[in-house]
Amino acid sequence: MMRTPPVAPDVNLSLASRAQAQPVSTDLEMRAGGEVDSIARRGVLGGALATLTAALSSCGMPPLQRHYELALTVRSGGRLISGSVVQRIWFKRRRGGINAPGSTARETIGEGLVLPLGPGQGVLVSTFRLLTASDDAPDHPSNPFPGYVASYTGWVALEPLADGLLSGGGEGLDGIGRWEAVAALPPRSDWVTLSPNDLPLIVRFVDPQDPGSAVWVSPVGRSPEIVSAAVRLTDAVLTDGPVEAALPWLAAREDSSSLQDETASTRQTAVSRILHPSDLKRRLRR
Secondary structure, eight states: OOOOOOOOOOOOOOSGGGOOOOOOOSSHHHHHHHHHHHHHHHHHHHHHHHHHHHHHHHHOSOOEEEEEEEEEEEEETTEEEEEEEEEEEEEEEEOOOTTSOOEEEEEEEEEOOEEEOOTTTOEEEEEEEEEEEOTTSOOSTTOSSTTEEEESSOOOTHHHHHHHHSGGGGTTOOHHHHHHHHHTSOSOOOOEEOOGGGOEEEEEESSTTOGGGEEEOOTTOSTTEEEEEEEEEEOSOOOOSHHHHHSTTTGGGTTSSSSSOTTOSSOOOHHHHHOOGGGTEEOOOO
8 A cells, every 4th residue: 555655844934923022112213213123123034034935945855765676678689688777766856935836856876777688789778868759759860769759858767667556656646746655655566567668768789899889779679679678666776887897988988978989980870979978877966
């Protein structure tokens, strides 16, 4: 049974306890001076209250974190190859100010799932990009994903987890409310099957030694064929290491904006040109 998601207590800033009785003078000059002093005090109090409210608004909710496991099975060269990776989702609700709505901060942390496909077949790696089917997807060489758009916002596993684990898929909750409800679930869950439209962008490095050799693995393609994919909540430790072992150039490119140095002599595929090192491995930067 789903537990009630944590709700932040409301902050009640009442001024009633701060009201002070002011002496009433029968002298006109004293009353005038008192009014000026009272106005000044109210101005200071109002400024302090505004500063406190702004500070509380900027703090927002404490961040929530959950580990999840992504599992994948593919068919390549007549063989079934399976593997999994543990990643982390970090998110928080930011309170809005008096005249501004709240916002959400979220980030996926960890590294992509790595599946070695065998001699001469390269390495398959999941990324943190979200791949979305779209009739409006650009149909020209600059888009290496015909019929799809690759989002730069990052793949958020909590969406399929919320759909599969929450009663009614969390209907009636806003986006961060669904995530808070997932965060309130037990640390381990059943597997949730992913449809082709739920998958992150998956690529294959034809030559793992060459960052410019990435090609797209279509979710409905045949070479290699994605047989099954699933995700679940877990309390296992974050995966750290396999992607850098499979792609030995990645560690040196961690802080770069592209997979390959612009001065490299080898040509890049269209997929490699749009990928960033943080699509393959990312750390919390907030």
